[in-house]
Amino acid sequence: MKKTTLKDIAKALNVSVSTVSKALHDIPEISEETRVLIQNYAKEKNYRPNYNALSLKNKRSKSIGVIIPNMLNYFYMQVLQGIEKEAASHGYRIMTTISNESYQKEVEIIDMLSTGSIDGFLLAISKETEENGAFSHFTDSVKFGFPIVMFDRVSEHVDCDKIITDDLNACADAVSYLVKQGCKRIAFVSPLKSLSIGRLRFEGYKKGLEQNNLPLDSNLVINTNEADYKQYDKMIKPLFDHEIDGLISTNESSALSAMKLAKENGYKIPENLAVISFANGILARNSHPRLTCVSQHGEIMGAVAAKKLIDKLEKRDDAKSYTTEFIETDIVVRDSTR
The missing domain is CATH 3.40.50.2300 (Response regulator)
Incomplete structure (x- = not known):
């Protein structure tokens, strides 16, 4: 059975996705009648937002969603280590997921975690997403109030902060x-x-x-x-x-x-x-x-990415201003060169 999405609810009730998101998160910018209508419909269709989720405007879950393309790449394990250490030092937990280089899996992860489980995303884009050139699940996430910081694999088509190597x-x-x-x-x-x-x-x-x-x-x-x-x-x-x-x-x-x-x-x-x-x-x-x-320097990249997102979440950075930061590389000389 297909999972009901924010877009499905918006289309059925002839309202914007933004209005649906606000209603499900009890943001007081819409009428009581609209809020009740949307929440009742969501329950009827077994939409699974966290109704105890913290208000987008005033509170946070202190959790960060992390999406990596695959688990066999040692570099991403280094990045995760950096993310976890930096997040923990600021009192945040991380929820790590794997897209397995799949666009559809990436969409499902974004949809699943954007129900109040997390405050924002740290991610490296899957191979299939880059090949498809389909990034609306990222831009929608930012629009709905879940900021994104991309690392390593990034897209110029998404307005968000990016941490990359040169x-x-x-x-x-x-x-x-x-x-x-x-x-x-x-x-x-x-x-x-x-x-x-x-x-x-x-x-x-x-x-x-x-x-x-x-x-x-x-x-x-x-x-x-x-x-x-x-x-x-x-x-x-x-x-x-x-x-x-x-x-x-x-x-x-x-x-x-x-x-x-x-x-x-x-x-x-x-x-x-x-x-x-x-x-x-x-x-x-x-x-x-x-x-x-x-x-x-994957661990440094992960730490810098996590700090950037946390600064956004805690309003130390302008929410509508985005930067691209470069992590310096160096050559580690071993036996395969003279």
């Missing part, structure tokens, strides 16, 4: 680092083509080549939307039909596949091929050789 310049710096190591044929491997972070890292790769007077060779670029790490070997294999001496990957798993294929093709790492990956997780520290990484 992916473009971080990748350009990685190219320059490899050039200083003596590399001249630097490959780029990414299974994140459709994501904002993937696009920015590819632009950074091209910028880094240009800054170092190196040509862009399409034969050295693997830029796809492949989500299944089991297919990475097949995806990357054509790269080794060409001469390369450096490689930048947008995630750890594809970097490890590239190193395995390099060894199979007679390369010694880092003597013949230097490899850098984004993220700085468990795989990088335990690979052989250990992987040099662009560290995105």
